[in-house]
Amino acid sequence: MVTILPPLFEPYWLGLVFVIVSQIVTVPLCILSHSVKNPAVFILCGMISAACGYILPPILAETVVSSGFGTPLSCLLGRFLGSTTYAFVGLRMFGAAVGATPKGADADVQTWVTFATGALDITFNADGKPIRPAPGAVANRVGWVFFRLAGLSVCSSLSEPFGGYPLTTALGQPNGFAGFLTMFVDRIYIQLMIIYLFLSLLMDVGSILLLAQGFVPIDGFANPIFTATSARIFWGQKWNLQVTNSFKRCVFTPLSRSGTPKTLAAFLTFLASGLFHEYQFVLSFPNYTLGRASLFFLLHGLTCAGDAYFSKTFGNHLKTVPWQLKALAVVFIYSPTVPMFANIWVEEGFFKLISRLSVLVTP
Numbered sequence: 001m002v003t004i005l006p007p008l009f010e011p012y013w014l015g016l017v018f019v020i021v022s023q024i025v026t027v028p029l030c031i032l033s034h035s036v037k038n039p040a041v042f043i044l045c046g047m048i049s050a051a052c053g054y055i056l057p058p059i060l061a062e063t064v065v066s067s068g069f070g071t072p073l074s075c076l077l078g079r080f081l082g083s084t085t086y087a088f089v090g091l092r093m094f095g096a097a098v099g100a101t102p103k104g105a106d107a108d109v110q111t112w113v114t115f116a117t118g119a120l121d122i123t124f125n126a127d128g129k130p131i132r133p134a135p136g137a138v139a140n141r142v143g144w145v146f147f148r149l150a151g152l153s154v155c156s157s158l159s160e161p162f163g164g165y166p167l168t169t170a171l172g173q174p175n176g177f178a179g180f181l182t183m184f185v186d187r188i189y190i191q192l193m194i195i196y197l198f199l200s201l202l203m204d205v206g207s208i209l210l211l212a213q214g215f216v217p218i219d220g221f222a223n224p225i226f227t228a229t230s231a232r233i234f235w236g237q238k239w240n241l242q243v244t245n246s247f248k249r250c251v252f253t254p255l256s257r258s259g260t261p262k263t264l265a266a267f268l269t270f271l272a273s274g275l276f277h278e279y280q281f282v283l284s285f286p287n288y289t290l291g292r293a294s295l296f297f298l299l300h301g302l303t304c305a306g307d308a309y310f311s312k313t314f315g316n317h318l319k320t321v322p323w324q325l326k327a328l329a330v331v332f333i334y335s336p337t338v339p340m341f342a343n344i345w346v347e348e349g350f351f352k353l354i355s356r357l358s359v360l361v362t363p
Contacts, residue, residue, distance in 0.1 A: 002363060007149075008356040011077040014070045018078030021060060022085035023117060025052050029089070030113045034106060039097040046093030050279070053086030057283050076284065076353050081202070083283035085117065087276060091246050092116045100249045104128025119206020120217035120242050131216040138211045141204055148201040149358040155194045156355035161362050164191055164346055187338040188225065188331045195342065196225060198354050199240060218245065229326035231307040232266075234334075235300065247272050263305050270301030285348040296340045303333075 029045040060082070061075040092115065095101055104124040105115040111130060115122050123131045162169040165186040174182060203220030210217045224238035236244060251272045255265035274297035281288045311318075318326070345351050 002361060005356070005360040005362065007358050008074065010070050010074040011353060011357060014064060014074050015077040015081050017064075018057060018060060018082035019085060021056060022052075022082045025049070025056065026085065026089045026117050027113055029093075030116045031109060033093060033096070033116075034109045034112045037106070042093045042097035046090040046097070049086050049093065050090040053083050053090075053279070053283055056086075057082040058286075072286075073349055073353050076348065076350055077357075080280070080284040080350075083280050084119075086283075087279055088119075088242075088246070089116055091250060091276070095246070095250045098250065098254060100254065102128075102249075104130065114210065114213060114215055118210055118215075118217065120203055120210065120220060121245060122210060122215040122217055130214070132214055133211045133216050137216070138208055141208045141211060145201060145204045145208070148197050148204060151197045152194065152201065152354065153358040153360065155190055155197065156351075156358065157361040159190050159194060159351065160355040160360060164342070164351060166190060184332060184335040187335045187342070191342040191346075192225060192331075192338050194351060194354060195345065196221065198357075201357075203242070218242065225331060227323075227327055228330050229323050230311065231300070231304045231330060231333075232311075234330055235270075235304060243273060243276065247276070263308050266308075267301040267305055270297045270304070273297050281344060285344065285350070287348060288344065292340065292344055296337065299337060299340070 026049055029049055033042050033045040057079045061072070061079055064070045064075055064078075065072055092101070096106065102115075102121070102124055104111065104127070105122075106112045107128060111122075125131055158166045165183070167182045167185050167190075168174075168179075171178070171182055173179065200221055203217075207217045207220075218241055220242055221240065222238045224234055228234035228238045236248075247269045252265050252269040255268060256262055260268075271294070274294035277293035277297065278290060281293050282290070342351075345354075
């Protein structure tokens with residue numbers, strides 16, 4: 001017998017509450033920093049934003065649960081959204097303090113507030129003027145929201161009843177290469193796909209809000225699972241471009257300009273990204289163990305360093321290899337590391353929460 005569960009509304013409205021609270025806190029900080037435009041003030045405002053992230057989401061979640069307005073599971077989405085807002089506002093403040101803000105982002109207070117608090121960076125032309133959306137941009141992005149929800153429904157319906165490993169469970173946990181192949185499918189096309197679709201969904205919603213205000217945001221992802229032909233392309237040009245661009249701007253570029261070798265600068269950028277995720281996960285997941293996210297990003301920093309050496313040494317021999325095989329090889333190599341990241345979400349119940357954001361079909 002098949003059971004069809006409709007989406008839960010509670011996580012959505014609670015998520016909205018957490019976001020509204022974060023905006024109430026961070027918008028005045030943005031206005032203050034823009035009015036002064038002093039590096040010390042930018043740093044101070046960034047530190048206040050980061051500190052508020054440590055204090056407000058946990059207190060708000062405890063209040064919601066103790067008052068009976070929601071469950072701890074439903075609050076996970078709000079905690080995740082709130083911590084992300086505080087983190088990105090702080091990061092953009094620090095970027096402004098070191099002169100790493102895109103041209104035009106602080107031209108006026110409205111643009112600065114939109115840039116500093118947005119779910120995604122907004123884009124500017126060569127003259128520093130905000131790029132305006134084309135007709136129909138909002139409707140197109142709404143269509144993508146429903147597409148992501150449909151994808152989440154399929155992946156979550158395959159994942160949730162089988163603990164995240166549907167193919168492995170169906171085949172009885174085969175051994176040897178067959179076992180690795182089934183684990184590869186479950187890790188990449190189920191676990192990683194769920195994370196990708198969920199984050200893309202959040203960015204689509206954030207894009208709609210920015211487009212409705214007359215700003216064009218960056219693309220959050222560039223089809224990373226199927227088109228990344230190297231480790232460096234996966235992280236540098238395809239996966240979560242909001243985080244990637246932020247740390248390129250604030251860490252990689254300043255280090256490179258100071259004379260730091262690019263491979264070392266890239267590794268330190270991965271380290272900074274790991275610390276960013278530590279902050280986000282500590283605030284999002286009540287039982288998170290420090291260091292797990294950093295270990296994951298340090299490992300992938302080393303992978304990208306190895307990729308740079310391999311490409312320099314053997315790059316000429318790979319030119320004739322079809323890009324499709326390269327893309328498959330990248331996710332195949334990454335497959336064993338996916339649980340290092342995905343299991344954090346699974347253990348905290350975040351995959352269970354994600355499965356209730358869309359229609360869930362269970363046997």
